[in-house]
Amino acid sequence: MKRRDFLAAGARATVAMAGTALWLPGAARAQDPRFVRPGVANGYANLLILVELKGGNDGLNTVVPFADPLYYRYRQTIGVPRAQAIQLDERTALHPALAPLMSIWRAHELAIVQGVSYPQPNLSHFRSIEIWDTASRSDQYLREGWLTRAFASAPVPGNFAADALVLGSAEMGPLSNGARAIALVNPAQFARVSRLVRPVSLKERNPALAHILDVENDIVHAADKLRPHPGNYALKTAFPAGAFGASIQTAMHALASADTPQGEPVPGCGVAAIRLTLNGFDTHQNQPQRHADLLRQFAAGMVAMRSALVELGRWDRALIVTYAEFGRRVRENQSRGTDHGTASAHFVAGGRVAGGLYGQPPELARLDGNGNLPVGVDFRQIYATVLGPWWGLDAQAVLQQRFEALPLLRA
Template sequence: MKRRDFLAAGATAAAAMAGAALSLPGSARAQGTALVGQFTGQLVGHDTHDTAPGYENLLILVELKGGNDSLNTVVPFADPLYNRYRPNIAVPRARAVQLDERTALHPSLAPLMSMWRARELAIVQGVGYAQPNRSHFRSIEIWDTASRSDQYLREGWLTRAFASQPVPRGFAADALVLGSAEMGPLANGACTIALANPAPFASDSPFGASVLLRERNLALAGVVDVESGNGCAANALRPRAGALKTSFAPGAFGASIKTAMQALASAGTPKGVPALGRGGVAAIRLTLNGFDTHENQPQRHADLLHQFAAGMVALRAALVELGRWNRTLIVTYAEFGRRVRENPSRGTDHGAASAHFVAGGGVAGGLYGQAPQLARLDGNGDLPVSVDFRRIYATVLGPWWGLDARAVLQQRFEPLPLLRA
């Protein structure tokens, strides 16, 4: 695993943007900045200024709903036990997209290689939590609330973050949720615009039929719900056809991405709000459904990963077009990984640790965490956890947003060195 010390940031960095100073919300000091080594050369889509922490830095969460099989996503092809445990569903070495001498990506993820080569894509292996729960409902609750397996919290971890430091005035909302009827990490208090079905809004229509609700946690298809309407301005986000030149993939996931990017492109610009946050949101949550692959996994999983890769490519293209790639952090998550051994139905059952992706113009790309050691499984035959998922959250809260991660997460988790200095 790559490790670098975190240095405390002394004072807020200032960046000139459209003639206005970039002001940070709340505390103007980052908890720490990861030093990940020297990176030379200017990459496509990279700004010339440093990224100061604050809500002007956008977070995009991508939920791989159902529990993604990490071993067939990030393939340990050099381990002879990989094919022994998976005689019928292993990704053939000849088709896998090699990353290094031991690790490869599923062939459906080949479109991500441009980000990998540009060092804009990080893969964190062995992500999970102690005493994992195999229930979809309970495990995703643990991820959404950033709790221990024996702890029950009411608010989502992003809800607590926004409560600890509200987003600045002029933002349309704290967050935008697309493609899901669940608030997840934004439950119980966050000011959230939620669209279970984004398709009707990927047009010239504004979010005009918005319903302002308090303590409502259900996004109805075709209806905009705004949790905790206080301070929300749903109509400031107006998805508009033709707002971007970027092409988006068909299907529900592609529609969610298209709507999110058109909303950002069409956001209003209230006076006095930093340019990168005007009329926008601090976080976007997208959901790609279908990863509960108990049977006939190979083709289903390949199709899902193809959708994911196409979505990531479109996200990058749109964010570069908008000038926001350097100030966006894309993070995947799921309730759990899958079992190491395939089951009799050519699928995989609920497991524990998994691999997750982190991407963005400010990301220090590469492999993080511990590579799967198939000869050293835990007592349940699962991949052992090497990175607590809350360390990824701590990276978002601290270095990315400049918040007190310990207060939000209710204990200290060291951020990962996923961001370039």
């Protein structure tokens, strides 16, 4: 079997060593000049950072419709008190744990898109995140992630270390089945380990494993471009503690350490995309404190990312976008929590973001038969904004349907 045929057949193969999981279907692709398309480099110099709020974030307690009395009627014990909420306009406020985001909001670099979901939403964690990851219809099953299709349509240039860097998750998500991605399950371990050692004895016993290890070796060389090297710029930004903070710190140091094969520093050009995961948003029970802690981690992480990207001179060419499989039910449950719902609010931040409120505010008087909010913005409109205005790609070809981009970016 030829190497390229093996890579295609083993697109989902994984190698886990030293606490770090790595995937790279088509490992040599970005180094092959046939895949370097003129002009694409400028598009991918605009960095995308995806932040997955895993478990389904409660949009109503994140972006609070405090002026609607129905909000407090539906959420008598878990609703965010009006006196504590951070008011954005005459009817909308942020959860108090998101106070650190106000510096980005006041700089008009934070957009909040409300009412984000999709038609005929699915309330299964597994199926709904699959829909978000592949940008499919609810009745459609696609194999490749939406970023995988984007990078296939316009490959990332060969002087990038990889298509993308995945931190804090063993799942490839929007990069599944084809993207040349470096996945680091344990970011702290990655920062300590300089190289991975191939188990030669296993290779000798198993010819198929030899192919996988060759793929792994290609990834290690790509990942090595993202490791701190002597003489690289040392970030002064202080990063928050915890797993999410460690992921952000690793990602930002990777950007600071990225360089071309000639050794010339190119901050921000190590990868075209970064995917971060913050776990724990499936808040069926005792939501108030748990949710506040998660939002506090998220806000601290966003502020640290902004600081580091400004420090690197990359804030104007970085776009941070949140996503999750769904929102939460409007009415609180009997366990002081919320069950799986539909539409939610999402954040978009960056130096070229036209800050403000977008989308459809929660219409609590128009719930469906299951007590869920109507869809105001299809999530694929956010993807179309990334693909089109941000990267200059053919969004309709990647998404397999036309979606209007949102006016979230300044020229």
